[in-house]
Amino acid sequence: xxxxxxxxxxxxxxxxxxTAYYGGNTSCVEVSEQEYRLVLDAGSGxxxxxxxxxxxxxxxxxxxxxxxxxxxxxxxxxQPLFDPSMEVHIWGPASTTxxxxxxxxxxxxxxxxxxxxxxxxCKLFLHEVNNTRFEIGPFKIESAYVIHPGPTVGYRIxxxxxxxxxxxxxxxxxxxxxxxxxxxxxSGYTLAEGADLLLHDSQxxxxxxxxxxxxxxxxxxxxxxxxGLAGVKHLLLAHHDPVHTDVQLNGMFESLxxxxxxxxxxxxxxxxxxxxxx
Amino acid sequence: xxxxAIEVILNRQLADCLSIPVFITDRKGNLIFYNEPxxxxxxxxxxxxxxxxxxxxxxxxxxLDEEGKPLPPEGLPLVKTLKNCKPYHKIFTxxxxxxxxxxxxxxxxxxxxxxxxxxxAVALFWEIKDE
Numbered sequence: 001x002x003x004x005x006x007x008x009x010x011x012x013x014x015x016x017x018x019t020a021y022y023g024g025n026t027s028c029v030e031v032s033e034q035e036y037r038l039v040l041d042a043g044s045g046x047x048x049x050x051x052x053x054x055x056x057x058x059x060x061x062x063x064x065x066x067x068x069x070x071x072x073x074x075x076x077x078x079q080p081l082f083d084p085s086m087e088v089h090i091w092g093p094a095s096t097t098x099x100x101x102x103x104x105x106x107x108x109x110x111x112x113x114x115x116x117x118x119x120x121x122c123k124l125f126l127h128e129v130n131n132t133r134f135e136i137g138p139f140k141i142e143s144a145y146v147i148h149p150g151p152t153v154g155y156r157i158x159x160x161x162x163x164x165x166x167x168x169x170x171x172x173x174x175x176x177x178x179x180x181x182x183x184x185x186x187s188g189y190t191l192a193e194g195a196d197l198l199l200h201d202s203q204x205x206x207x208x209x210x211x212x213x214x215x216x217x218x219x220x221x222x223x224x225x226x227x228g229l230a231g232v233k234h235l236l237l238a239h240h241d242p243v244h245t246d247v248q249l250n251g252m253f254e255s256l257x258x259x260x261x262x263x264x265x266x267x268x269x270x271x272x273x274x275x276x277x278x
Numbered sequence: 279x280x281x282x283a284i285e286v287i288l289n290r291q292l293a294d295c296l297s298i299p300v301f302i303t304d305r306k307g308n309l310i311f312y313n314e315p316x317x318x319x320x321x322x323x324x325x326x327x328x329x330x331x332x333x334x335x336x337x338x339x340x341x342l343d344e345e346g347k348p349l350p351p352e353g354l355p356l357v358k359t360l361k362n363c364k365p366y367h368k369i370f371t372x373x374x375x376x377x378x379x380x381x382x383x384x385x386x387x388x389x390x391x392x393x394x395x396x397x398x399a400v401a402l403f404w405e406i407k408d409e
Binding site: 095096130131144145146149150151174175176177183184185189190246251 | 279282283285287288290291294295313392393394
């Protein structure tokens, strides 16, 4: 399984020289195995995605964790949606009262976007997910609700030889005393358990987190704890706060490394970086 | 034990922040969490007991009607919520293992998830002082 990071920024794109190293595009990751390709989230990084389809180069599957703007703003600029020969499958959560189609239409319609979802030239298929298991080609996929404002899922993607877990927006430590030690009471645990690679929200430092509690994101320290509890092998800290420059992120990470020794590898997610989990 | 649904986890985290006694059960009525104020009523700490089967924790309280006669289980709000997946409310007296009687107000509600599935129940206890 190959993973390519297309966007690591949280909330809003942050172009500019101050963020050029880690990247300014919002959430998007490509996952490929054999001739099958998945695109996880449709943030502004999706514009850079050169996905040219899966089997026979005529199918692509987009897995949305939730429909906050930073996770869907790239959809309207994803070329396969405008290609009549393409079959595009979008997987994502509905809400209690609105279908996935209805929720996506809020963005893919005027005045926010000039093209109506029904007028997209591709062959479009929408699939609603919740606590679901499904398969796409060689991928066995599990989706489950996680703690974040509004209907939000994380994905556990198992290929032939490895497992990648993707939870870019997540606040498992929400509560009076933070994360509970019992794994059965930790949001997202079953998605992340034993994963070869986990990409997880780590928007804040532990100093910043108290004033942002309940916003749906994690501190780097809580993410390390979550990853340790889940027994992952490799952690990517992602969804970087838009106010954090490369210099600040480097400083935060150095501070983290000096105080946290873990029995797994961890690093800050960088736009453009690739991982081969074979 | 399977991992708890996110809706159940959030109910526990909320209960953990409240100063009123809160009990959370699974679909079958097994007690899966109670907060610190509820520990005062049970006389046991959650860290010590962990989860309790419905058979065990149902024996801790003896519910009584206004005449001091035992209330049948089917008349209790939590039992009705577990059976019908609807909220209920009732005022009655309980006698704990030490024989202490307290008049309490109990409000229960079902935890209905996003997919409208029944995931468990919550009971809020409120001790009624002399009014």
